[in-house]
Amino acid sequence: MEWMTAENVIAVGTALVGVLVTLAVVWIDRFSPQRKRLGFRVQLNTPLHREENQDSEVMTVREGQVVGMAPPANGSTLVLLRIENDRELDIGSEDYGASTDPHGLKITFGTRTVQGVVATVPAGWVSIRDDLERDPKLGRHESAVLVPKVALERGQYFKLLVQLSGGIADRDVKIGGSLQGGSIRRNRSTTPDEKPARFSPTARTVTVVLTACVVALAAVIVRDQDPPPIGCARGSLTVTGSTAFAPALRGAAKQYEEDCEGSTVTVDVHGSTAGIRELAEAGAKAGAKAGANGAKGAPAVIALSDGHKPGGFPELRENMVAVSLFTLVLHDGIPVDDLTLDQVRRIYRGEITNWKQIVPSVDQPVLLVSRDANSGTRQVFQRRVLGRNEPANSSQDCLTLDDPTSKVIRCELDSTEQVLTTVAKLPGAVGYSELRATDGRTGLHRVAVDGRRPVVEELGGSGYPYREIEYAYTWGLPPADSLTSSFLTYLRSGRGQDVISAHGHLPCATPKGLPVCGKG
Structure with missing residues (x-):
């Protein structure tokens, strides 16, 4: 069918996703049995250190009265918990699950003993304070805090300040209990003074999804209307x-x-x-x-x-198009990083066959690792550096002399990658490569010619010979x-x-490249 273009399919699919997500969120929000939720979060977890010869106590203020906790011993920890109704419906005391324990919640702290616990309630929420003080009251038993069945309206909360016998990780704080028609879950940790979100999770979800759908539809429309870039071709x-x-x-x-x-x-x-x-x-x-x-x-x-x-x-x-730089490469076992142009030519004429002729302390035969006849890198080397052709191929493995009449061991390989790998592997080997291909290589190093090194920024001024126009x-x-x-x-x-500059070449059609390319 004509309407089933890629753009139309994307547009219809995006609109359908937006409608389905909206319906799903409304159903979850209004008809799902899991509509009530009691959340808790760890807002403070800090060790206490009591100074010697001091009788100070850790205290909190509730309703104008000072309530004391046990004097802190070294190694004690204070944990501040926030218990909150973080959904749209109120939670009543009858919503807590049936249990033989008259308390509604049991908060445990691993193996740590609870030394004391106090509750704080925002001013004006009298019913929460009454629920905490009504039997069975807020209490503690060994490693647990026992919390009454507190009724919480939407957005209401209370806090528990717990003193423990030792340190504890946030993840080891557990809450036990059940909520009929809802759930109990750990919420993201926040600062004690953090304000509730302006929008509910439901509203945020719908807003995000619908915004994404609108953006996707707009992108399809813009894409359909925008002409192809000038100069492009299919x-x-x-x-x-x-x-x-x-x-x-x-x-x-x-x-x-x-x-x-x-x-x-x-x-x-x-x-x-x-x-x-x-x-x-x-x-x-x-x-x-x-x-x-x-x-x-x-x-x-x-x-x-x-x-x-x-x-x-x-x-x-x-x-x-551009100017490319090339470089001679030498096995790391040969301590030479600069050769004269005359030395390079004598090496490739077979007049220097052992590196001791250049470095007396290094007795190592010269191995020439070259490219095949189709290689432009080789042709540039012969034209710009040697001024003549390389000697004939005399070795198949780059190590053994197969032609007894040859003055030097020389092999030919099919790619730059093979040349670099072979030079890095064979002691005494020398080869050549495009400059950027040697970046990050181990086992070999670049060699300057007459003290000049391959540097793009110096093209046109240094006289470095091993370069060529592409x-x-x-x-x-x-x-x-x-x-x-x-x-x-x-x-x-x-x-x-x-792109060409990023790969280490000098574009010809630039102010710096024009004179270099013009010289040929």
Whole structure:
């Protein structure tokens, strides 16, 4: 049926909940047999300490007369209880349950002996005082206080000040008895002077539920009337390419989906070069399909690359997004946190094969832990730091030399996570990674190059070499109303910039990023 939209279902359901709750509360309030309730609460629980050579007594005033309690001994405790009618109906003496004990309530205090008890009644409530003084009177027996069957009108209460032989926890204070047509319960502890609530629990419950229903209905109405945010687009998009930039891409995709209803942005990265090839293949397929239908087609794919794309893909359109920082990482067993650029190049040329050539006291072979050929992180390292390609792969386990003609042990791994885990595990290992991926890692540390460290705030001034621009590539110029165009704009401005900055990158389209990205 046409009316069964999500908004209408929510609206009808919310209204129904409001009506049912109101009816339920009225029924409980007017027709439920559990309408009377006697409450009690612990308002004071404090130890007493009697000074030596003093004969002072603990006293209270009732109706103008001073009533004494036993002199306090060290270790005694005073407990103040409030007994109250906290519902709408009066409680009569006949409402207390039938019992062979003439008293209405029995309050116990665990194993503590009751040394004394006095009652206080607000002025004007004479009937309560009379009930407490009428046989059987308020009394005590060992660890219990015996309370008469006191009639309490709505909102009335009285207090009991009890002196115990030792300390007691509030939870160990128990009340025994029954109330016909009602219940006896412990209430929240309050200060002695706290005023009764302005509204009854029933009124508060109905008010809260109806307010929530009104807010929910208003939200449905507002949601139905509000237009989608400017610049948003619906549909599905795949973002691929750089693994180094993947955390920022996932954060931006999640934020975009929250800001733009009806959009799905999937981040599926396998490396910069692999992403470029995936985009090119998707573009070729989309172009062939569109050509058969007599229309121009473009895939909903964006590929992120650490640096410029490889040659041979003329259809791809380039957009600068941000500057990423990378770092060399070294096993913690090697006490080196700064290498010269010349030392790094000699290590990767196989001229330095043991760390003792740099630190004489450390006799440990150099192990090169690298990324595979699809990795943009590796390509940036070769382009920006080494100025040449890395040596050939010579080990499968990153520890054993499989090629006897190789000067150095070098292995290739599929992801940054594998590189960092391996470097932290193998003594003498050195590798590289996107900067933020090393945060919180144990077993390895970052290495400066020529005394310069990877710091976003210093980009453009420090001359740190291991950095690169992140480029976003699309198949030609995407349509202005497409999700591809919308998400690309989102990455380069507004909230997308905030997400990228939060992940440790410098957005290009900012006053600080423009000159850095302009230098390439």
